[in-house]
Each structure stands twice: as C-alpha cells, then as structure tokens.
Amino acid sequence: MKIPSPCFVLDESKLIQNLKLINSVQKKAGIEIILAFKGFAMWGAFSIVKKYVRGATASSLNEVKLCNEEMGVKSHTYCVAYTDEEFDQIVSASSHLTFNSIGQYNKFISRVPVEVSVGLRINPEWSDVETDLYNPSSPVSRLGISSKELIELPERVDGLHFHVLCESDSYALEKVLESLENRFGHLLPKIKWVNMGGGHLMTSQGYDTDHLINLLRAFKEKHKVDIILEPGSAFAWQTGDLHSSILDIVDNGGKKTAIFDGSFTCHMPDCLEMPYRPKLEKGSNVFIDDWHPYRLGGISCLAGDFLDEYWFEKPLQIGDSIVFKDMIHYTMVKTSTFNGVKHPSIGILKTNGDFELLREFGYEDFKNRLS
Incomplete structure (x- = not known):
C-alpha cells in the first residue's frame, strides 16, 4: 500500500529495538519502567509494547481509560489537579495515585481506596532543562511540592514522584538524585517507592545505560525502595x-x-x-x-x-x-x-x-x- 500524504509512519522494527533495550535496563536494574502516554500514545502499537513493559502512566481521565482499555492494566496516575466530577472514576481505575499538592491530597485522600498506593509529587529543584517553557524544576513551578512545605509525610503516602528531566542522560539524573537526597532524604526511609518520572533518553545513541543501571541499583539498595521510571521519548525515539x-x-x-x-x-x-x-x-x-x-x-x-x-x-x-x-x-x-x-x-x-x-x-x- 502506498503511504498517503501527510502521514505519521511508525517503523515497527525500530520500536522493537527500543523496547528490547528498555526491557534490558529494567531487568538489570531491578526496577519497573512504564510507558508515559504524554510522550507516546499510539495505541495501535500497544500490542507490541505490552510484550516488553507491563504498565503505563496517565495524567487525565482519558489517559486512564486508554491504559485500562489498551494496555489492559490499571494506571499509575498523576494529575496536576483532580476534579470532583472525575476523581472517583480515575481512582477506581488506578493502581497508584499521585497528588501534585498538599491541598489536593487533603481534599481527596478520604476518597482513595486502601488498595491504591498514594504518592506525592515533589520538586527536587534541579534540572538540566534549559528551555524555561519545558522546565518543571523552578522554585516557583506549579508542579510538585517543595522541601520547605513537605517536612513530614502525611498518612497513607507510600511514594514520592518527580519529573524534572527532558531527553536527558543518566548523569543529569545523578545530579537530580543528589538534590533529592539533600532536600527530601529524611523522608526516604518512610516510603515504599520513588517514581523518577520521564526524560531518561536511554535509547539514544551514546547514552550510558551501564551508568544508569548502576545508579538505579545503588539508589534502590541504599534507600530500600522500589523504583519506577516512566519515559515517553525513549520508547518512540527515532522510530x-x-x-x-x-x-x-x-x-x-x-x-x-x-x-x-x-x-x-x-x-x-x-x-x-x-x-x-x-x-x-x-x-x-x-x-x-x-x-x-x-x-x-x-x-x-x-x-x-x-x-x-x-x-x-x-x-x-x-x-x-x-x-x-x-x-x-x-x-x-x-x-x-x-x-x-x-x-x-x-x-x-x-x-x-x-x-x-x-x-x-x-x-x-x-x-x-x-x-
């Protein structure tokens, strides 16, 4: 069949190549890597993706539904803000639910079933992102809770989530983790998981996957936490x-x-x-x-x-x-x-x-x- 114009064309062999690398990293590091829909939501290719990763992250009710329907699992969900009208639908279809602020946590925590793992998004206040429009780590960012505000963990919080990278390497992640430990280290013994968000461009040429694997294994062992990564670009990079x-x-x-x-x-x-x-x-x-x-x-x-x-x-x-x-x-x-x-x-x-x-x-x- 002739390719129509205009047309987005996914190369299946290149996607599989990326998925194999991603799967190798998660196995060697002993972590979980899930797909971020905000970077790649071409559900016509999810039958391939599901052979290599188990889950996905959603940031809206529509993405939650897509995860349930096309990935066949409940989503890891983070929304900048939840609405009263959509919250019960979202939480019922989520395995993990992360709040962006203490105010949102206080408003909705009583409506979260005990089987859903609760997290808070934090701001480590370090990023290598140079374009202000795409930098979520600013001290005045609307994304995530600052260390000054989060002195102690509220009840039922199992994990911390951050996302401050964009098409970055593992050495940038290393600096983020240093800032995380400096600002939120006192909370790490009290949680079960850390979601390190996206921006980990492990499928790009020259990315040091061995350094990434060693970095993640060391952090996991040091703090006794499960680690989740949710890249979007890495899945579909140059595919x-x-x-x-x-x-x-x-x-x-x-x-x-x-x-x-x-x-x-x-x-x-x-x-x-x-x-x-x-x-x-x-x-x-x-x-x-x-x-x-x-x-x-x-x-x-x-x-x-x-x-x-x-x-x-x-x-x-x-x-x-x-x-x-x-x-x-x-x-x-x-x-x-x-x-x-x-x-x-x-x-x-x-x-x-x-x-x-x-x-x-x-x-x-x-x-x-x-x-």
Missing part, C-alpha cells in the same frame, strides 16, 4: 517520521518558501514552541554551500506557520516529498485540527516491509471536536 508533500513554492522578498501539506502549528507545535528544528530525510537544517535554501511553510493560515531555511541539493519541485524525521514521540500527541487542517494519517511500517494504514481522518474528526 518514525512524518511524510508530507510539497503543494506550492512561493517566492517573495527574495525568499523561497515550500508549502507542504502539513503544518508546524497543527502537527509539529514543538517546532514553534521550543523552538525545535527537525531533521529531514533529504535536506539539511544547516547551511551547505551551493545547496538551495527554502523556508518550509505549513498549510494553515497562521502567519508564523513556517521554519526558516533548510538547504536542498537540488531545486524543489511541486509534488516532491518532504519527510520530517523522528516525529513519533511528543509530536503525534500534540496535534490539532486548527484552521480545519487535515490531520495526518497514521500507519506502521511492518518488519516485513509492508505498510499498514491504521487510521485516516476526515471532516467528522474536525467537526466532533467542536460544537
């Missing part, structure tokens, strides 16, 4: 691309812009928020002498829906394909149909080389998000 096609080439003010049938605003918002410049299958995101520069422009009406120059060996033509690399993690989960722009199809490139189309989107998908 698939966004395929698109050029619809038009606009030449204004001495700059050529290739208009493609996708959108940074709608389909790749990190490119504008971070900003992040994805690599292309054919083309360079850095200057190459004698190559041809083109801005890449999305199909939405937003003036800022473009990225500055990429360079191509040959002049681009209408109908040429543009393939944005590594667009499966933290990209598919953020898409929208703003401006009525068609959502990319979703498919899997199977290990035998065949392409399987999982989903196409149309008018009803756009309409049903509105009222």
Whole structure:
C-alpha cells in the first residue's frame, strides 16, 4: 500500500529495538519502567509494547481509560489537579495515585481506596532543562511540592514522584538524585517507592545505560525502595517520521518558501514552541554551500506557520516529498485540527516491509471536536 500524504509512519522494527533495550535496563536494574502516554500514545502499537513493559502512566481521565482499555492494566496516575466530577472514576481505575499538592491530597485522600498506593509529587529543584517553557524544576513551578512545605509525610503516602528531566542522560539524573537526597532524604526511609518520572533518553545513541543501571541499583539498595521510571521519548525515539508533500513554492522578498501539506502549528507545535528544528530525510537544517535554501511553510493560515531555511541539493519541485524525521514521540500527541487542517494519517511500517494504514481522518474528526 502506498503511504498517503501527510502521514505519521511508525517503523515497527525500530520500536522493537527500543523496547528490547528498555526491557534490558529494567531487568538489570531491578526496577519497573512504564510507558508515559504524554510522550507516546499510539495505541495501535500497544500490542507490541505490552510484550516488553507491563504498565503505563496517565495524567487525565482519558489517559486512564486508554491504559485500562489498551494496555489492559490499571494506571499509575498523576494529575496536576483532580476534579470532583472525575476523581472517583480515575481512582477506581488506578493502581497508584499521585497528588501534585498538599491541598489536593487533603481534599481527596478520604476518597482513595486502601488498595491504591498514594504518592506525592515533589520538586527536587534541579534540572538540566534549559528551555524555561519545558522546565518543571523552578522554585516557583506549579508542579510538585517543595522541601520547605513537605517536612513530614502525611498518612497513607507510600511514594514520592518527580519529573524534572527532558531527553536527558543518566548523569543529569545523578545530579537530580543528589538534590533529592539533600532536600527530601529524611523522608526516604518512610516510603515504599520513588517514581523518577520521564526524560531518561536511554535509547539514544551514546547514552550510558551501564551508568544508569548502576545508579538505579545503588539508589534502590541504599534507600530500600522500589523504583519506577516512566519515559515517553525513549520508547518512540527515532522510530518514525512524518511524510508530507510539497503543494506550492512561493517566492517573495527574495525568499523561497515550500508549502507542504502539513503544518508546524497543527502537527509539529514543538517546532514553534521550543523552538525545535527537525531533521529531514533529504535536506539539511544547516547551511551547505551551493545547496538551495527554502523556508518550509505549513498549510494553515497562521502567519508564523513556517521554519526558516533548510538547504536542498537540488531545486524543489511541486509534488516532491518532504519527510520530517523522528516525529513519533511528543509530536503525534500534540496535534490539532486548527484552521480545519487535515490531520495526518497514521500507519506502521511492518518488519516485513509492508505498510499498514491504521487510521485516516476526515471532516467528522474536525467537526466532533467542536460544537
């Protein structure tokens, strides 16, 4: 089957390769690694994921339901804030429930069944994240409880949770754990588990998995706690691309812009928020002498829906394909149909080389998000 345009395409063999590494780390370290839906929620691939990991983390009622239905287990749940209307549904479908604040804990703890393990999100106040928009460890962050506020553990709290990394290495985690011990070390003998969140990019080239394994084993032995990691990017890192096609080439003010049938605003918002410049299958995101520069422009009406120059060996033509690399993690989960722009199809490139189309989107998908 021909790959439609635009289309997110997951490479099954690359996903399996990542899953094998993740499974190896969790076995050697003696910990549990679960999938974070906020980074990768392509449930059409969960039949593969479930062969290597048992659980997932959810941060909304919808993600809790997805975990129950498609992963087949109750979720590890953390929400920035729970609502009265949704809380009982969420807690009944969760194995672990983490509160973001003491206020939320006080409000809802009486409604948590005894069989659900309760945790608190804390802020270790150290992170290697340099983009403020994506840094949760600020002293004024809304995410997590500070050491000044959490002097003693409230009743029924079994665990502590933090998430302050983003596509980081194990040496960054080591520094976080040092800050954790300095700020919250007096609480560690009183808990059963520590959830170290996500941002552990163990499937990236050059990541020191041996250091990660030794670090986790040492922390587990020292503090006698179970350890949970919940990466999102690591699962789908470099496992698939966004395929698109050029619809038009606009030449204004001495700059050529290739208009493609996708959108940074709608389909790749990190490119504008971070900003992040994805690599292309054919083309360079850095200057190459004698190559041809083109801005890449999305199909939405937003003036800022473009990225500055990429360079191509040959002049681009209408109908040429543009393939944005590594667009499966933290990209598919953020898409929208703003401006009525068609959502990319979703498919899997199977290990035998065949392409399987999982989903196409149309008018009803756009309409049903509105009222």
